[in-house]
Amino acid sequence: MERDLARRVEKLREEIRQHNHHYYVLARPAISDAEYDRLLRELQRLEAEHPDLVTPDSPTQRVGAPVSALAKVEHAEPMLSLENAFNETEVREWEESLRNYLKVESLDTDFAGEPKLDGVSVEVVYENGVLARASTRGDGWVGEDITHNVRAIQSVPLRLAGGRVPALLEVRGEAIMRKDAFQRLNRDLLEQGEEPFANPRNLAAGTLKQLDPAVAKERPLDIYFYGTGRSAGIEARTQRELLAWLGELGLRTNVEMTAFGGLDAMLAAYAGLEQRRNDLPVEIDGMVIKVDNLALRERLGTRARSPRWAVAVKFPAQQATTRVQDIVVQVGRLGTLTPVALLEPVEVGGVTVQRATLHNAEQIRKLDVRVGDRVFIERAGDVIPKVVAVVKESRRGGERPFTPPERCPACDTRVEQDEDAVALRCPNPRCPARVVAQVEHFVSRGGLDVEGIGPKLIEQLVARGLVEGVADLFCLDAASLIALERMGEKSAANLLAALERARQPALDRLLFALGIAGVGQTVAEVLAAHFSTLERLGAASAEELEAVKGIGPEAASQVRAWFAQEENQALLRDLAALGLRPRTAPASAGAKGGEFAGRTVLFTGTLAGLTRAEAEARVKEQGGRILKAVSRNLDLLVVGEDPGSKLKKARELGVRIMTEAEFLERIGD
Numbered sequence: 001m002e003r004d005l006a007r008r009v010e011k012l013r014e015e016i017r018q019h020n021h022h023y024y025v026l027a028r029p030a031i032s033d034a035e036y037d038r039l040l041r042e043l044q045r046l047e048a049e050h051p052d053l054v055t056p057d058s059p060t061q062r063v064g065a066p067v068s069a070l071a072k073v074e075h076a077e078p079m080l081s082l083e084n085a086f087n088e089t090e091v092r093e094w095e096e097s098l099r100n101y102l103k104v105e106s107l108d109t110d111f112a113g114e115p116k117l118d119g120v121s122v123e124v125v126y127e128n129g130v131l132a133r134a135s136t137r138g139d140g141w142v143g144e145d146i147t148h149n150v151r152a153i154q155s156v157p158l159r160l161a162g163g164r165v166p167a168l169l170e171v172r173g174e175a176i177m178r179k180d181a182f183q184r185l186n187r188d189l190l191e192q193g194e195e196p197f198a199n200p201r202n203l204a205a206g207t208l209k210q211l212d213p214a215v216a217k218e219r220p221l222d223i224y225f226y227g228t229g230r231s232a233g234i235e236a237r238t239q240r241e242l243l244a245w246l247g248e249l250g251l252r253t254n255v256e257m258t259a260f261g262g263l264d265a266m267l268a269a270y271a272g273l274e275q276r277r278n279d280l281p282v283e284i285d286g287m288v289i290k291v292d293n294l295a296l297r298e299r300l301g302t303r304a305r306s307p308r309w310a311v312a313v314k315f316p317a318q319q320a321t322t323r324v325q326d327i328v329v330q331v332g333r334l335g336t337l338t339p340v341a342l343l344e345p346v347e348v349g350g351v352t353v354q355r356a357t358l359h360n361a362e363q364i365r366k367l368d369v370r371v372g373d374r375v376f377i378e379r380a381g382d383v384i385p386k387v388v389a390v391v392k393e394s395r396r397g398g399e400r401p402f403t404p405p406e407r408c409p410a411c412d413t414r415v416e417q418d419e420d421a422v423a424l425r426c427p428n429p430r431c432p433a434r435v436v437a438q439v440e441h442f443v444s445r446g447g448l449d450v451e452g453i454g455p456k457l458i459e460q461l462v463a464r465g466l467v468e469g470v471a472d473l474f475c476l477d478a479a480s481l482i483a484l485e486r487m488g489e490k491s492a493a494n495l496l497a498a499l500e501r502a503r504q505p506a507l508d509r510l511l512f513a514l515g516i517a518g519v520g521q522t523v524a525e526v527l528a529a530h531f532s533t534l535e536r537l538g539a540a541s542a543e544e545l546e547a548v549k550g551i552g553p554e555a556a557s558q559v560r561a562w563f564a565q566e567e568n569q570a571l572l573r574d575l576a577a578l579g580l581r582p583r584t585a586p587a588s589a590g591a592k593g594g595e596f597a598g599r600t601v602l603f604t605g606t607l608a609g610l611t612r613a614e615a616e617a618r619v620k621e622q623g624g625r626i627l628k629a630v631s632r633n634l635d636l637l638v639v640g641e642d643p644g645s646k647l648k649k650a651r652e653l654g655v656r657i658m659t660e661a662e663f664l665e666r667i668g669d
């Protein structure tokens, strides 16, 4: 009976894996969604009834528990970067250098020409066919562990398919988001009044660095594989065979867009690719040409930082010309003034551009940009477009030079030169433009993540004097919100509820939200993990801060300086008085109402005194977090009757275990 059951479970998994492959990798579903759901539900039910049968490579186990930090991973074989070429001559010179190196008249090989995807390089390790680890490229030698997020990518198999599975496969590829998915996601964000992402690559990179894999599950990422690191049992003699074999193993490759042949064929393929680049479903920024013959690659070897046998042929940056309608000045949250060119809308590489950054007054002087000028703008695959040159021949005489403002356009305060003597800044801490930017940052996704409050609303709140600083957000009431434009009772109630939830932020999010110079998300996480309370962090000396791994001297002194300022101390007092209490990290848990503050908890077995949902709710009320599986990140396992395999695993990992009776006592029942 047990054996039959195990066989049924394994058969279901195999079927689901095959359907996943058809759906996500081949984009040719073999069954209807309803049939697929039925298989998945049956597997989920059997696994829930028999937790002992759950294995890490089961299709139900894609999304695991959040991790507390991204660990460092050393690559067994470094992930080298590629040498660049920018035109046909340089490609031919590269091929010539290979012949010279080998001292031969001609190379006895084809080439493989693969589109160069503009994404994030990753390495995924399969041990005996099972996904064991995934990491970012990092500096090429050491990357970050992103296993939890890569597992959540549906097109990446948790177990390799086919009969020729190698003992060890370190496979490399590019994680990307398709253009259509990116646009959909950004449209949703805009509708919710949130900041859209600059480009698919930033979105992919940001997603892979999330600590909670639930985010990666929500965002349709893909990985296209193109090569291997250290591996055992590779059955391929050429790149062509390698890609075909990776495909057989169930991995998605770029093979449908890859060209094979001599150097002339590569150059023709490159030209074709450049023409089609805007019509392709993914962002590409060039083509990688590789020696096809793997044995020849061995002989060619590597230089210090790049292999000899491959070259990245980059597309020229995409440019367009348009007219500067105006130059305005934007005030950032730290008061920095950034000139921005407002442009006649123009298409650059499939994107409509209406604004381009001019960085600072110095840059404007250097380019000599004037209002009314025709300019070249450039979009280098990504980020904010910039003005690169002025078409001086088309000047007609009426163009107006830009004069750096002497007063802040938002508050009329006299502006100051920044310390680096390049930028101008508004020194007024109450400047409405600065406050708007601060509030936007405070409620942003990396900050307190408050839903239902976008740039338009923040501008209104500041303009009407309802918000003069971030603390005022917590003083808003329904009546004043409803009086605003386009704000109904329901949205007002939703916003107030979201603000209520934001009163107990994780410490690292609060630190980021406060907008301390030098404190990005990573530094905030490091500081929160080390000091665990705002009080301890505030009391730390510059030396103590600098001693923390991951905090440099500059960040240390900026943090120190921030806490030393009276206006910031006043802000912290205000926030505390308004009920904002950052969640405490485990080291100092135990304050009132915080029995489980900062701790991760999981239940197993049947509880007698209360339902699972009630128990979980109590933990959350007291500041704890519920995990979905036993891992090293679990602080506490509460055991009811007939516990499953979780208990065994928790014991192995040394996780603290508590009976239901002890738990009830703890929560005060």
Ligand SMILES: [Zn+2]
Pocket (backbone or CB within 6 Å): 331, 408, 409, 410, 411, 412, 413, 426, 427, 428, 431, 432, 433, 434
């Ligand atoms: Zn100002």
